[in-house]
Amino acid sequence: xxGTFDTLQALFPWAAGALGVLTLLYLLEPRRRQVxxxxxxxxRKVLERAEARRIxxxxxxxxxxxxxxxxxxxxLAAVGEEPLGLRAxxxxxxxxxxxxxxxxxxSATMATLDGDRDGALGPxxxxxxxRRRLRAVVEDALPRERFLVVAAAVAPRTQAPWSEEKRAVLxxxxxxxxxDAGLDLERALAAAVDAVQDRSTxxxxxxxxxxxxxxxxxxALDAIRGVxxxxxxxxxxxxxxxxxxxxxxxxxxxAAVERVGVRSSLIDPGRGVVSARVRNDRxxxxxxxxxxxxxxxxxxxxxxxxxxxxxxxxxxxxPPRSTVAVAFADVTLAPGRFAVQVRPAADADFRDLAPFDxxxxxxxxxxxxxxxxxxGKGNLFLEAALLAHDGLxxxxxxxQDYRPAAFPRDKRLLHGVDVAILDQVEAEAPQDxxxxxxxxxxxxxxxxxxxxPRSAGELVIGEEDHPAVRALSLHDANFxxxxxLTLPTGAHPLLKERGGAVLAYARDDGxxxxxxxxxxxxxxxxxxxxxxxxxxxxxxxxxxxxAAIVSPLEVGRPWAIGLPVGGQxxxxxxxxxxxxxAHASDDALLASSEAQGIHVWTSDSxxxxxxxxxxxxxxxxxxxxxxxxxxxxxxxAARDDTPRAPWPAWTLLVAFAAAAxxxxxxxxxxxxxx
Amino acid sequence: xxxxxxxxxxxxxxxxxxEDLFDATFLRRIEHLALLARRMASSGQRAARRSKKIGxxxxxADHRDYAPGDDLRHLDWKVYxxxxxxxxxxxxxxxxxxxxxxxxxxxxxxxxxxxELSLFDRALQITAALGYIAxxxxxxxxxxxMTDGKARPERPVRGRxxxxxxxxxxxxxxxxxxxxxxxxxxxxCRYKPRRGLVVLISDLYDPDGLGDGLRxxxxxxxxxxxxxxxxxxxxxxxxFGDLTLVDVETGERQEIWLTPEVVATYREVWDELxxxxxxxxxxxxxxxxxxxxxxxxxxxxxxxxxxxGFLG
Numbered sequence: 001x002x003g004t005f006d007t008l009q010a011l012f013p014w015a016a017g018a019l020g021v022l023t024l025l026y027l028l029e030p031r032r033r034q035v036x037x038x039x040x041x042x043x044r045k046v047l048e049r050a051e052a053r054r055i056x057x058x059x060x061x062x063x064x065x066x067x068x069x070x071x072x073x074x075x076l077a078a079v080g081e082e083p084l085g086l087r088a089x090x091x092x093x094x095x096x097x098x099x100x101x102x103x104x105x106x107s108a109t110m111a112t113l114d115g116d117r118d119g120a121l122g123p124x125x126x127x128x129x130x131r132r133r134l135r136a137v138v139e140d141a142l143p144r145e146r147f148l149v150v151a152a153a154v155a156p157r158t159q160a161p162w163s164e165e166k167r168a169v170l171x172x173x174x175x176x177x178x179x180d181a182g183l184d185l186e187r188a189l190a191a192a193v194d195a196v197q198d199r200s201t202x203x204x205x206x207x208x209x210x211x212x213x214x215x216x217x218x219x220a221l222d223a224i225r226g227v228x229x230x231x232x233x234x235x236x237x238x239x240x241x242x243x244x245x246x247x248x249x250x251x252x253x254x255a256a257v258e259r260v261g262v263r264s265s266l267i268d269p270g271r272g273v274v275s276a277r278v279r280n281d282r283x284x285x286x287x288x289x290x291x292x293x294x295x296x297x298x299x300x301x302x303x304x305x306x307x308x309x310x311x312x313x314x315x316x317x318x319p320p321r322s323t324v325a326v327a328f329a330d331v332t333l334a335p336g337r338f339a340v341q342v343r344p345a346a347d348a349d350f351r352d353l354a355p356f357d358x359x360x361x362x363x364x365x366x367x368x369x370x371x372x373x374x375x376g377k378g379n380l381f382l383e384a385a386l387l388a389h390d391g392l393x394x395x396x397x398x399x400q401d402y403r404p405a406a407f408p409r410d411k412r413l414l415h416g417v418d419v420a421i422l423d424q425v426e427a428e429a430p431q432d433x434x435x436x437x438x439x440x441x442x443x444x445x446x447x448x449x450x451x452x453p454r455s456a457g458e459l460v461i462g463e464e465d466h467p468a469v470r471a472l473s474l475h476d477a478n479f480x481x482x483x484x485l486t487l488p489t490g491a492h493p494l495l496k497e498r499g500g501a502v503l504a505y506a507r508d509d510g511x512x513x514x515x516x517x518x519x520x521x522x523x524x525x526x527x528x529x530x531x532x533x534x535x536x537x538x539x540x541x542x543x544x545x546x547a548a549i550v551s552p553l554e555v556g557r558p559w560a561i562g563l564p565v566g567g568q569x570x571x572x573x574x575x576x577x578x579x580x581x582a583h584a585s586d587d588a589l590l591a592s593s594e595a596q597g598i599h600v601w602t603s604d605s606x607x608x609x610x611x612x613x614x615x616x617x618x619x620x621x622x623x624x625x626x627x628x629x630x631x632x633x634x635x636x637a638a639r640d641d642t643p644r645a646p647w648p649a650w651t652l653l654v655a656f657a658a659a660a661x662x663x664x665x666x667x668x669x670x671x672x673x674x
Numbered sequence: 675x676x677x678x679x680x681x682x683x684x685x686x687x688x689x690x691x692x693e694d695l696f697d698a699t700f701l702r703r704i705e706h707l708a709l710l711a712r713r714m715a716s717s718g719q720r721a722a723r724r725s726k727k728i729g730x731x732x733x734x735a736d737h738r739d740y741a742p743g744d745d746l747r748h749l750d751w752k753v754y755x756x757x758x759x760x761x762x763x764x765x766x767x768x769x770x771x772x773x774x775x776x777x778x779x780x781x782x783x784x785x786x787x788x789x790e791l792s793l794f795d796r797a798l799q800i801t802a803a804l805g806y807i808a809x810x811x812x813x814x815x816x817x818x819x820m821t822d823g824k825a826r827p828e829r830p831v832r833g834r835x836x837x838x839x840x841x842x843x844x845x846x847x848x849x850x851x852x853x854x855x856x857x858x859x860x861x862x863c864r865y866k867p868r869r870g871l872v873v874l875i876s877d878l879y880d881p882d883g884l885g886d887g888l889r890x891x892x893x894x895x896x897x898x899x900x901x902x903x904x905x906x907x908x909x910x911x912x913x914f915g916d917l918t919l920v921d922v923e924t925g926e927r928q929e930i931w932l933t934p935e936v937v938a939t940y941r942e943v944w945d946e947l948x949x950x951x952x953x954x955x956x957x958x959x960x961x962x963x964x965x966x967x968x969x970x971x972x973x974x975x976x977x978x979x980x981x982x983g984f985l986g
Contacts, residue, residue, distance in 0.1 A: 033916075035913055035920065037908075037928075038781075038877065040921025040923075041926075042940070043919050043921075043940065046936060046943050047928060064916075
């Protein structure tokens with residue numbers, strides 16, 4: 001009916017004129033019949049007595065006038081209604097309406113304060129920028145363009161139904177508020193496409209900061225199903241957006257920190273290694289600065305962005321569209337919280353388009369002891385090297401007591417064992433436990449003479465970068481007896497003769513293994529300084545690189561963080577946001593956030609849990625930029641299948657007006673003939 | 675005696691006489707009415723019509739006290755001898771009866787659907803019939819058409835041969851003016867016609883009422899008789915709804931939403947008016963008849979006879 005009233009508004013002068021003429025005709029009384037009577041005075045008495053003048057003339061005439069006025073109004077409304085009326089006539093002369101879904105990201109990241117491009121307006125929410133962009137879309141709307149405003153977070157919801165009224169749409173846009181939830185772009189896009197795809201001239205305008213989504217964006221793009229989508233990126237990711245870039249599908253210039261790990265040393269738990277994986281989305285090799293920052297109470301990127309927080313820096317050259325590992329060794333882990341930031345090097349012609357993924361965060365975990373099962377007759381050098389590490393809990397078992405056949409039945413035999421070391425033990429190694437094996441005897445499956453012990457030649461390190469032998473040199477070690485090993489597929493040689501056989505290798509086929517074809521009693525290796533380093537590296541690698549790393553939380557997903565103790569109230573310190581009460585079940589904290597940084601929960605009793613976050617694997621701004629079909633504002637083929645009521649208002653109005661006119665005519669005829 | 679039915683000029687009728695009202699059939703019927711009137715008179719219902727004037731007649735009428743100056747010849751000595759009272763003998767003066775017809779010719783009398791008789795037409799027929807009967811009784815008949823407060827009596831005529839004269843006069847009358855019965859009666863009296871019977875034939879639509887007029891006639895020695903004509907069809911209105919009523923005489927306009935209820939109210943008011951007429955007539959000892967247009971004129975005449983007073 002709003003359209004009807006719009007049309008009637010245009011017809012108002014005509015309607016007013018018609019009503020004026022009607023009133024004038026009633027004043028002039030053109031249709032009142034005159035009847036000659038013989039005795040007017042007698043009729044005057046009749047009128048005075050019956051008050052026929054009052055009831056009959058005034059009110060009935062007024063009601064008659066009102067009745068006709070209603071009839072004319074109904075006819076005018078019918079004329080203005082679709083599809084027979086002027087409105088329909090006007091619509092037939094115009095192209096079918098456009099249907100545009102305004103899909104607005106209202107996830108938590110939209111509440112982020114960004115500076116405007118020139119810095120003149122100061123910080124403001126990304127959602128403010130989104131509103132500004134949306135207003136521009138609405139203000140530039142084509143005639144008869146209808147909008148549906150959908151607020152997208154974890155679950156999309158309709159902010160305003162279909163409407164052509166700009167004021168209503170703008171009011172709905174102004175009413176958008178950022179939520180604490182994440183964004184499910186796939187679900188939101190599917191809902192928007194469902195709402196628009198069967199309507200004439202559909203399109204979807206997505207306003208987002210390109211922040212993380214619960215599902216990979218590539219999957220979200222599959223939900224578009226051919227509907228033209230226009231992407232409006234707000235926030236830092238939008239700085240480089242140009243129409244050319246918007247139309248292209250190439251990867252954009254972007255550097256990102258994919259993952260950060262903080263690992264304390266077995267030798268010195270107060271120090272450790274901070275490792276990171278740095279990605280270059282650019283189509284060519286790029287020199288990138290990798291900054292390591294530490295802050296005792298740091299949570300958000302701005303806490304680590306202070307110059308005094310930067311503790312180390314590296315410059316690496318990353319091949320095109322590749323990821324490299326960067327490690328900061330011998331880092332003091334006392335601050336506990338670390339952030340790695342990647343920036344283009346000063347000499348790099350590089351414009352990072354998505355600063356939101358430039359940060360990675362890590363937390364130093366309190367290292368637990370690594371359980372080592374040492375099986376052998378006893379080797380002084382090996383045991384001395386193991387004792388050099390406080391972080392090792394060594395359990396010694398003689399070869400006679402070692403019964404691997406019992407492991408599958410009795411799990412308790414291997415309880416607390418992270419690594420098994422078999423020194424000259426003939427028995428099989430445990431199936432699912434990392435094993436470091438020293439064995440000079442030939443392998444049972446080897447051909448006769450193939451792996452027979454022999455004198456060693458010149459030794460070289462086969463895989464210097466392997467964590468087990470990193471920063472070690474075995475060149476000057478003396479080996480009396482060695483055994484050449486057959487290198488399995490996928491194994492990395494750690495020690496080999498120059499131009500000769502492999503003497504030690506590392507293999508990782510789900511369970512890590514180190515095979516050394518030596519006997520520590522046949523070499524001076526055990527007495528050298530690097531033996532404890534070798535043991536530390538080897539046990540760390542066998543126990544797993546991630547063993548001492550706090551697992552990061554993926555932003556946008558639901559989190560369940562295990563609690564050491566239950567029954568306490570926990571306060572959640574979310575990066576960049578004030579603290580608030582955390583939701584806790586009996587044994588876990590339940591949360592979800594899109595805030596990148598380090599999330600901290602503290603209990604009433606003073607316990608503290610810190611978890612870093614990481615972006616979803618599919619969150620790459622270059623892929624966000626992979627647009628759907630090009631948006632064409634004036635398609636040639638379109639149809640208007642706007643749902644209509646089975647009985648449009650005009651049919652009811654026409655029926656009412658016709659019935660009213662027939663009734664009035666009948667009454668008039670009755671007055672004339674009865 | 676001329677037979678009015680055979681005295682007309684045949685098919686074309688007599689010149690100046692409305693054939694639609696006074697055709698041969700009408701004349702035969704009034705002749706029949708005249709015969710009925712004579713038969714009623716011979717049966718004792720009517721003796722010789724005498725005036726009530728006390729004068730020089732031979733038939734004793736009454737006594738009255740002697741007053742100085744009276745003619746002593748009329749003193750009743752026998753009574754004086756018995757009672758020593760001086761009473762004077764009075765005698766009725768016998769003379770011809772004058773019958774005046776005050777005929778209302780206002781436009782309200784002329785309203786009728788096309789092709790149908792109006793009250794005015796019926797009044798003309800009644801006047802002609804009563805006039806012929808009076809002429810047949812050797813009474814003096816005079817017409818006094820009244821409208822606009824005027825009622826100048828025509829010269830009285832006598833004898834049945836004067837019927838056609840009366841018919842011509844009646845045929846020449848046209849409706850016009852406004853009803854003002856009281857003023858018309860006063861105007862009638864101003865001409866001082868001889869005393870006699872005054873038959874007022876009208877619809878009596880007079881806002882001033884009829885009482886004053888009748889009282890004046892009675893006071894001047896006339897014997898009034900009222901024939902009120904009405905058209906019952908007015909109470910069977912065929913037009914309802916939003917109407918403007920226009921008075922045919924004054925042009926006064928009344929806006930009205932006419933309904934059957936309003937018509938019923940009109941009937942009540944009209945009945946009250948008729949009751950006022952009868953009351954005024956009774957007040958002066960006159961007779962009043964209400965006659966509907968649907969009633970044939972001969973029955974109207976018979977109704978007049980039966981009411982007494984016309985030939986009695």
